[in-house]
Amino acid sequence: MGATIRDVARAAGVSPSTVSRALAMSELVNPATVERVRRAAESLGYQPNPVARGLITGRTRNLGLIVPDLANPFFPGVVKGMQARAREADYAVFVADTDEDPGLESRLARKLAKQVDALVLCSPRLADDELLALAADVTLVLLHRRAGDLPAVLADNAGGMRQAVGHLSALGHRRIGLVAGPVSSWSNSERVAGLRAACAGRVELTELGNFAPTFDGGVAAADIVLASEVTAVIAYNDVMALGLVNMFTARGVGVPGRISVVGCDDIPQAAMSSPPLTTVAVPKEQTGRAGVDLALALLDPAGPGPAPARELGAQLLVRGTTGPAGR
Amino acid sequence: MGATIRDVARAAGVSPSTVSRALAMSELVNPATVERVRRAAESLGYQPNPVARGLITGRTRNLGLIVPDLANPFFPGVVKGMQARAREADYAVFVADTDEDPGLESRLARKLAKQVDALVLCSPRLADDELLALAADVTLVLLHRRAGDLPAVLADNAGGMRQAVGHLSALGHRRIGLVAGPVSSWSNSERVAGLRAACAGRVELTELGNFAPTFDGGVAAADIVLASEVTAVIAYNDVMALGLVNMFTARGVGVPGRISVVGCDDIPQAAMSSPPLTTVAVPKEQTGRAGVDLALALLDPAGPGPAPARELGAQLLVRGTTGPAGR
DNA sequence: CCCACCTCTACAAACGATTGCAAAGTGTTT
């Protein structure tokens, strides 16, 4: 269909190899020839075939990204960041969604592995050893997950929790509840651990079961939170926090009058709800960008060795769901 | 790195071509040989290189999907549906996000075109003639957009609007407002037209400017709606409707007591807001699936010719933001 | 004036698979 390099060669009166060099390594070719080739390529609308190029170079200039659930408003931010950075580096991105299914995650990863130069896994649900096995087959970067010493981009969960507790503590809260997310989530463990450390010796922490990281999970947790007699609650993520607030409101429990609520992630809806949600913001786009940076560094043979992990800051955003501890 | 077909051939004591046939067209090969090849491939962990295969077959088994904005909760549903269907057909999906920028959309489309068998454009912002030009270079499927007679998957906007007006009319509303979305959006024009037709002769329709299809767009429209003295309002999409409800509530205007609100799309947040949003649901996952079906049919050389357009139903979901027309 | 050297270009061999064609081997028919 499209013009090939041979068509351009014929049109320019040179050999295909000269065309290739003129277009890619023009300093090795006579400027006049380069110009002639350029013009021929232009007039034929020649676009190099990335498949053929990939076959010989072994590089596809594609990156893969696997996320648990695109419908979770947290992930589109990561995807956008990754796409933007990839585009700058002239890479394209395959995106796959696993529906939170580890089996599917594994299969998708292996399938994608052959078509991309590096695979970026965001919040993978796979076990550590499976991730390490995967890393043997393909250049791998982890986002929001640590496994062995695989390259990873992480958020400062501990720092974020510290800020949240500091904020609540300053408002007079002495009993804080934690609505935990899924056990299989590494971020959840991190946040729980960070929260414990931040509370230690200052405020009493009541940990409330594990709930689904969804709006309904938050709804389900709401009454349990109320029964626990805390004056503030921190949820594993914003979606759950929104569920909590919604149910509190339905129960006639004032937020933040009677109870304060803090979420995590800072999804777009957090700022739009009423009252707007106080939350620990995790840099989403930046995570995606950093993932590409790491992947590119790993791919670069002349690179200054691997930068195994990169930690991004987390930032408490005080909005409308936190206030002074009630009577 | 990975084993090639030659490695398998050597291990099985046959030629590469036999390996290829044994794996792909096993009925042409002696069953015993097939078994031997299978075993060899298995033990070497052989995975055919899709790049090499793509070079000779001219098929990549990849599909491209371009959406205006992944952060808009409408699109992840489409992406998920498309991925699921593509996975069933053993295709992978490239996803790109244009940030609502037509220029970027055009560039991404052309770049992706070489790497995929077909390109699916969801709610493209490009002009008709550009879309037609693109279709000359790559198999193209449009979602929620008609251009020339390019293959397309559409929603029954007119039907949805008819249901919405019927519902509001039954509740006693005689003056309905319309908060329109971006002029460049084809869906917007469709919905406006559908609404006009549905209202004709029954209820008075007040069309209110064009607003950004965002939460803030809805917020900005709220006071204008109130000034227009309608008893119900239909927004271009749910995100805007949510902005409207939010601002109405902030102004102390009861929803649905004083004014009823209807959205479009049925994004996940629509059901989670309070009160939950009455909306015209558009099948999102099904749109994605239908897009793949259309693309596959187009790609199939033995196919029964092109099915140029497919229309999906729209369904009014009555929830909490609509009620009887106030005093 | 010749040789060495440098610049530029062409040839050909990859990359890893698929596939048309021919050859080898087996069984059947005349």
Added chain:
DNA sequence: AAACACTTTGCAATCGTTTGTAGAGGTGGG
């Protein structure tokens, strides 16, 4: 026993590019 058909397999070309190597042509120095 020869000819034929059919099954099974291997050879070699091919897809469109990149890249190592060699050769052609030109320039400058000895």
